[in-house]
Amino acid sequence: MKAHKPVAVIMGSQSDWATMRHAAETLEALGIGHECLIVSAHRTPDRLYEFAKGAKVAGYQVVIAGAGGAAHLPGMTAALTSLPVFGVPVESKALSGQDSLLSIVQMPAGIPVGTLAIGRAGAVNAALLAAAVLGLNDPALADRVDAYRARQTGAVAERPANEA
Numbered sequence: 126m127k128a129h130k131p132v133a134v135i136m137g138s139q140s141d142w143a144t145m146r147h148a149a150e151t152l153e154a155l156g157i158g159h160e161c162l163i164v165s166a167h168r169t170p171d172r173l174y175e176f177a178k179g180a181k182v183a184g185y186q187v188v189i190a191g192a193g194g195a196a197h198l199p200g201m202t203a204a205l206t207s208l209p210v211f212g213v214p215v216e217s218k219a220l221s222g223q224d225s226l227l228s229i230v231q232m233p234a235g236i237p238v239g240t241l242a243i244g245r246a247g248a249v250n251a252a253l254l255a256a257a258v259l260g261l262n263d264p265a266l267a268d269r270v271d272a273y274r275a276r277q278t279g280a281v282a283e284r285p286a287n288e289a
């Protein structure tokens with residue numbers, strides 16, 4: 126059965142939602158259908174296998190995967206599907222997300238994970254990258270991405286204001 130939602134936003138834990146909700150909100154703002162799922166490489170490996178092996182058949186076109194610490198989720202997902210996978214390193218308590226970043230970005234040659242910045246910036250940008258990919262075959266979406274960027278540009282003041 127084909128999913129009507131082109132993007133899967135997966136995360137290793139409920140605790141990742143505070144970060145990954147920014148990806149979901151950005152997709153929402155761009156009118157991109159998405160599903161948010163908890164899939165842990167360590168705690169629910171069978172769920173990960175089932176999700177990743179079935180993601181393409183389910184109709185997903187892009188996977189955004191956020192995880193923290195020993196963040197194997199994006200890499201394992203990329204190993205199990207040929208869909209583009211964007212990894213978001215979640216800021217960890219012990220090492221401020223540097224552990225997450227390095228374990229996501231340092232993939233061996235042959236299995237890519239497009240790795241974004243640690244935390245909210247990475248989550249937002251993963252959604253924008255997903256939009257750019259989907260926009261290649263969806264001119265209306267590409268227009269919405271352009272409008273998003275134009276609004277962002279328009280919101281930047283020329284001079285700094287005193288903070289309240």
Ligand code: RP5
Pocket residue numbers: 136137138139140141165166167191192193194195215
């Ligand atoms: C990872 O372990 C998750 O992605 C999360 O960032 C981290 C900690 O998970 P919890 O102990 O908060 O559930 O698998």
